[in-house]
Amino acid sequence: MKIVSLSLEQPDLIEQAARLLLEGFRQHWPNAWPEMESARQEVHEALETEKIIRAALDEDGRLLGWIGAIPEYDGHAWELHPLVVDPACQGQGVGRMLVADLENQVRERGGTTIFLGTDDENDMTSLSGMNLYPNVWEHIARIRNLKGHPFEFYQKQGYAIVGVIPDANGPGKPDIYMAKRVG
Numbered sequence: 409m410k411i412v413s414l415s416l417e418q419p420d421l422i423e424q425a426a427r428l429l430l431e432g433f434r435q436h437w438p439n440a441w442p443e444m445e446s447a448r449q450e451v452h453e454a455l456e457t458e459k460i461i462r463a464a465l466d467e468d469g470r471l472l473g474w475i476g477a478i479p480e481y482d483g484h485a486w487e488l489h490p491l492v493v494d495p496a497c498q499g500q501g502v503g504r505m506l507v508a509d510l511e512n513q514v515r516e517r518g519g520t521t522i523f524l525g526t527d528d529e530n531d532m533t534s535l536s537g538m539n540l541y542p543n544v545w546e547h548i549a550r551i552r553n554l555k556g557h558p559f560e561f562y563q564k565q566g567y568a569i570v571g572v573i574p575d576a577n578g579p580g581k582p583d584i585y586m587a588k589r590v591g
């Protein structure tokens with residue numbers, strides 16, 4: 409496996425990247441990219457020059473997963489968005505390698521922090537389906553993963569939960585904010 413930057417000169421990989429968004433998010437986030445057109449648009453946005461877009465390829469050049477990041481806070485902190493691994497290749501370390509590669513990329517650009525929001529729209533964690541106010545941090549401190557929500561994947565890569573937006577996706581559907589110091 410190798411990790412490379414994606415560019416507009418790779419239309420076949422761009423198409424594969426859009427298809428992965430559709431397939432990777434379908435199960436738990438069906439509204440994220442419901443059809444190819446919105447997925448293609450997302451990939452094109454990730455290809456904008458100031459952003460980072462990195463792709464994991466197998467020996468035959470097939471796309472296994474990809475990751476993007478957007479510079480924020482004058483480049484001190486970058487938002488990880490999006491990350492997806494081919495469902496057929498999940499659980500084999502591809503996601504971990506993409507995150508590690510992104511951290512190197514951000515470090516090389518002088519960034520200190522990577523942050524991300526990871527939604528819970530489908531009762532995947534103990535933070536969903538409830539009113540998190542007023543003691544939001546008590547709920548965060550006791551968070552449990554009920555259905556393989558990716559917050560735990562990020563924790564394994566050293567990311568900490570730094571907050572939550574209650575009801576971000578509708579009542580009882582929060583967005584979980586995470587961050588890591590990489591600089």
Ligand SMILES: CC(C)(COP(=O)(O)OP(=O)(O)OC[C@H]1O[C@@H](n2cnc3c(N)ncnc32)[C@H](O)[C@@H]1OP(=O)(O)O)[C@@H](O)C(=O)NCCC(=O)NCCS
Nearest residue numbers: 491492493498499500501502503504526556557558560561
């Ligand atoms: C989340 C995702 C990127 C993880 O990629 P992956 O290649 O399957 O993960 P890895 O094989 O590198 O896993 C690294 C570790 O995280 C763990 N892990 C991976 N996904 C996990 C999950 N959903 N919940 C809990 N732990 C998880 C693995 O078990 C492994 O643990 P270990 O180090 O103890 O062996 C991938 O499952 C995916 O694309 N999911 C759909 C889209 C998505 O959720 N994107 C992120 C939205 S914010």
